[in-house]
Amino acid sequence: MQIVDALRQRLERLGAGVTSHVWRLGFASRFLAYLVVHSGTALRRFRLTIAEIYFAGVLSLIIILVSGLFVGMVLALQGYDTLQRFGASESLGVLVALSLVRELGPVVAGLLFASRAGSAITAEIGLMKATEQLSAMEMMAVDPVARVVAPRFWGGVISMPLLAALFSAMGIFGGYLVGVQLIGVDAGAFWSQMQAAVDLRNDIVNGIIKSIVFGIAVTWIAVFEGYDAPPTAEGVSRATTRTVVTSSLAILALDFVLTALMFTGGGHGQ
Amino acid sequence: MQQSPIVEIGNVSFGYDPARPVLRDINLEIARGSVVGIMGQSGCGKTTLLRIIMGAHLPSGGTARVLGEVTGRLDREGLYRMRRKMGMLFQFGALFTDMSVYENVAFPLREHAELPDDLLRDLVLLKLQAVGLRGAARLMPTELSGGMARRVALARSIALDPQLILYDEPFTGLDPISFGVIVRLIRELNDSLGATSIIVTHDVQEALGVVDYVYFMAAGRVIAQGTPAEIRSSAEPFVNQFVNGKSEGPVPFHYAAPDYGADLDLAAA
Numbered sequence: 001m002q003i004v005d006a007l008r009q010r011l012e013r014l015g016a017g018v019t020s021h022v023w024r025l026g027f028a029s030r031f032l033a034y035l036v037v038h039s040g041t042a043l044r045r046f047r048l049t050i051a052e053i054y055f056a057g058v059l060s061l062i063i064i065l066v067s068g069l070f071v072g073m074v075l076a077l078q079g080y081d082t083l084q085r086f087g088a089s090e091s092l093g094v095l096v097a098l099s100l101v102r103e104l105g106p107v108v109a110g111l112l113f114a115s116r117a118g119s120a121i122t123a124e125i126g127l128m129k130a131t132e133q134l135s136a137m138e139m140m141a142v143d144p145v146a147r148v149v150a151p152r153f154w155g156g157v158i159s160m161p162l163l164a165a166l167f168s169a170m171g172i173f174g175g176y177l178v179g180v181q182l183i184g185v186d187a188g189a190f191w192s193q194m195q196a197a198v199d200l201r202n203d204i205v206n207g208i209i210k211s212i213v214f215g216i217a218v219t220w221i222a223v224f225e226g227y228d229a230p231p232t233a234e235g236v237s238r239a240t241t242r243t244v245v246t247s248s249l250a251i252l253a254l255d256f257v258l259t260a261l262m263f264t265g266g267g268h269g270q
Numbered sequence: 271m272q273q274s275p276i277v278e279i280g281n282v283s284f285g286y287d288p289a290r291p292v293l294r295d296i297n298l299e300i301a302r303g304s305v306v307g308i309m310g311q312s313g314c315g316k317t318t319l320l321r322i323i324m325g326a327h328l329p330s331g332g333t334a335r336v337l338g339e340v341t342g343r344l345d346r347e348g349l350y351r352m353r354r355k356m357g358m359l360f361q362f363g364a365l366f367t368d369m370s371v372y373e374n375v376a377f378p379l380r381e382h383a384e385l386p387d388d389l390l391r392d393l394v395l396l397k398l399q400a401v402g403l404r405g406a407a408r409l410m411p412t413e414l415s416g417g418m419a420r421r422v423a424l425a426r427s428i429a430l431d432p433q434l435i436l437y438d439e440p441f442t443g444l445d446p447i448s449f450g451v452i453v454r455l456i457r458e459l460n461d462s463l464g465a466t467s468i469i470v471t472h473d474v475q476e477a478l479g480v481v482d483y484v485y486f487m488a489a490g491r492v493i494a495q496g497t498p499a500e501i502r503s504s505a506e507p508f509v510n511q512f513v514n515g516k517s518e519g520p521v522p523f524h525y526a527a528p529d530y531g532a533d534l535d536l537a538a539a
Contacts, residue, residue, distance in 0.1 A: 132364035136423075139324060139358040140378045140430075141350035147381070 028224045035150055035223070038143060042150035052155025056117040056219075060163055063116050064109055068100075068167035071108060072174025075099055079175075080183050092185050093194035096175030097168075101198060101207045102263070105168030107255050110214035112167075113160055114247035118222035121152050122243040125226025126236035134227075149223050156222065160215025161208055168207070206262045213254055218247040274338070275299040276434055276466045277323055281332035284322060288330070292318045294490045295332070300483075305460050305467045307477045310487035311512065311521065316470045319487070320436055323468065324358060325349045337433060354382060357427030357465075361439040363419040365411040371398070371422050372407040378429045397425040400462075401455060417448025421455065428459055434466050435459070441473040453480050474513050478502065486512075 042049050079095040125148065128134050134144040172194075179185045198204065222243045229239035277300040285291035292315045300306050308316045321327045322334050325341040334341045339352050365374050375394045379385060385393070398404040401421040411419060420440065427435060440452055457480055460467045471477045478484070478498040486494040486501065486509050494501065494509045502513060511519030527533070 128366075131362070131367070132360045133366055135326075136358070136360055136364035136366075138326070139353055139356070140381065140426075141353040142378075142381045143350075 027228075028220070031145075031224050031227065032220055035145055035153055038146040039150045039154065041143075041146045042154050048147075048151040049154045049158070052151045053159050054155075056113075056121065056152070056156045057159030057163060060113060060116045060159070061166070063112055064163045064167050065170050067108065067112055068105075068170030069174040071104055071167075072096060072100065072171030072176075073178045075104070075171065076175040076178035076183070080179060080185065089185055090189035091193055091197075092175070092179045093172075093190035094197040096179065097172055097194045097198050098203060100168040100171040100175075101203050103207075103255070103259070105171065106164045106207055106210035106214055107251060109164040109167040109211065110160065110218060110251040111248055113156075113163055113215070114218045114222075114251065115244050117156060117159070118218045118243045118247050119240045121156065121219065121222040122226040122229070122240045123236060125149065125152070125223060126229035126231075126239050129227065129229060130231040130233070130236055132231075145227075149227060153219050153223050156219030157212070157215045160218065161211040164207070164211035164214075202262075206258075209262075210255065210258050213258060214251050217250045217254060221247045221250065273302050276302045276337060277468070278335040279319070279322070279332070280335070282319075282322060282329040282334055283331040284318060284327060284329050291330075292490050293322070293329075296487075296490075296492055298485050298492060298495070300466060300468060302466050303460075303464065304482045305456065305469065305480060307481035307484045308468060308470045308487060309472065309474055309477060309484055309512075312472060314487045315490040316472075316487050317438060320438055320468070320470045324356065324436060325352060354430060355433045357430070357432035357435045359420065359424050359427050359435070359437045359440055361442055362416075363411075363423035365414075365419055365423055365426070367411050369411075370407070371403065371409050371411070371414070374411070374422060375426045375429055378426065382430060393429070397429055398422075400428070400459065401425045402451070415448070417444050417451065420444070420448070420452060424452075424455060424459070428463060428465075431463060432465055434468070435463075437467065437469040437471070439471055439473075440469060441471060441476050449476060456480055478513075 075096050076092060079092050079099075080089055083089045083091055083095065125134075128144075128148065134148065137144045137147060176187075176190065180187045180190050225239040225243045225246075226236075229235045277298070279296050279298045282293055282296045283291055284293040296319060298308075308319060310316050318327065322329055322341070323336055325334075325336065325344065328334075328342045337352055337355055339348065341349070341352070344352060365371075366377065369377065372394055375397050376390055379390055379393060395404055395407065398407055401424055403418060403421055403425065406414065406418065406422070411422070414422065437456065440456065441449055444452060453476065456467060456469065459465070469477055469481060478501065481498060483497060484495060484501045485492050486504075486506075488508050494504055494506045496504070501509060504510060504513070508520045510516075511521060517523050
């Protein structure tokens with residue numbers, strides 16, 4: 001009997017856990033819908049959104065550019081080592097560009113964005129809640145979702161694709177530095193093969209779509225976690241951690257789904 | 271003709287959890303132009319009552335009529351319309367930390383009125399002058415003392431010339447000078463704006479000096495009411511304990527606990 005009881009308790013706990021997660025997902029979805037519907041202020045007074053683009057985007061520039069440069073440089077080193085075994089070292093530019101534009105640009109920029117800007121957004125909104133700044137707005141008949149959350153959401157959604165593009169550009173430049181300047185791959189071959197192989201619709205646009213989706217996911221998670229955080233020091237710190245963990249997992253999972261949809265079945269690149 | 275009360279709470283009950291009501295059958299009326307105190311121990315339900323008055327919670331029983339509107343019948347727009355006529359001072363000010371003092375006071379004006387910049391500036395400086403902090407307009411909230419932050423928050427809450435000003439524990443953590451300043455401001459602003467003020471506090475002695483009328487709460491009920499003089503001389507044991515700060519009385523020193531000896535296992539020894 002004890003085993004049956006223990007099993008039942010575990011099942012109950014599992015059920016409760018699943019129900020609470022589904023409930024929270026539903027709550028987050030309704031929050032997103034409300035946020036989008038109440039985005040009038042953020043779009044009409046675009047100055048508010050521009051300030052958030054500065055915080056989420058411009059202030060993330062250094063980490064994005066430096067990381068992009070190093071990722072590109074490593075890609076070139078590793079890529080050259082493998083390609084030259086097959087006598088294809090001239091294709092180094094293609095390898096670097098495709099890896100960055102299709103995958104590493106959106107994904108790594110997304111992960112960096114989640115830890116740099118996402119966590120900051122969650123902490124800021126959570127602390128505003130903990131110090132009653134959001135309640136004060138409610139009392140002044142100002143909707144905090146429209147005034148505080150929506151500009152941050154749109155600021156993040158606009159910043160993310162731009163950051164991913166800059167990450168890829170910087171990575172390609174890093175690949176050029178190492179591949180052409182350091183190792184000595186022919187510059188003409190590096191650029192011309194890249195130009196011939198990278199397709200606007202299939203590679204660049206798909207990469208941009210990915211970065212937009214990641215931007216929406218990360219910023220949505222960040223603003224929701226901040227708004228939903230228990231108004232205590234511990235609550236805000238946990239919410240900030242959850243933002244980074246959940247958005248990183250979301251980026252990787254979404255990347256798999258998007259890659260499966262974009263790059264299979266069409267025969268491109270095969 | 272006597273004016274109708276600005277706040278009428280009729281048989282209001284409320285609980286976050288229906289099994290454990292926080293407010294039970296509360297009745298109170300707040301006359302226009304007065305400064306009214308709602309006092310009681312921490313956890314007696316006074317802040318919840320304040321949240322009912324501002325429409326942040328809706329009563330689960332009874333009606334709350336504020337500024338002529340029954341809060342339960344208002345939609346979000348209606349609630350916001352009502353709140354534009356109210357000002358609220360939060361316990362620790364709740365200033366926006368990313369904005370200067372000037373921008374904090376300008377915030378409600380910018381959100382609700384499209385004013386030319388020079389008029390906005392005059393209004394903000396007028397409000398800051400009223401709380402004595404015109405010279406601090408360019409400072410950030412982190413550069414202010416606790417008392418100054420609360421005065422800035424007060425200037426912000428009166429920016430739209432409210433008819434009703436709510437104070438949530440306005441005296442907590444203030445030094446005697448700041449305290450004196452806040453007491454003076456509550457009275458002066460109330461009278462000069464022709465507003466009505468409600469102060470929720472457990473700092474009884476301090477508050478009794480400024481209010482016209484007091485509602486005393488315990489365990490979710492109003493247990494006494496009257497003018498400050500009536501409250502000071504109240505025979506109600508709880509009010510007496512509270513006003514005089516006695517450690518023993520209807521509120522025991524010890525939190526409910528099992529028998530001390532049994533807890534220490536003395537019986538077994």
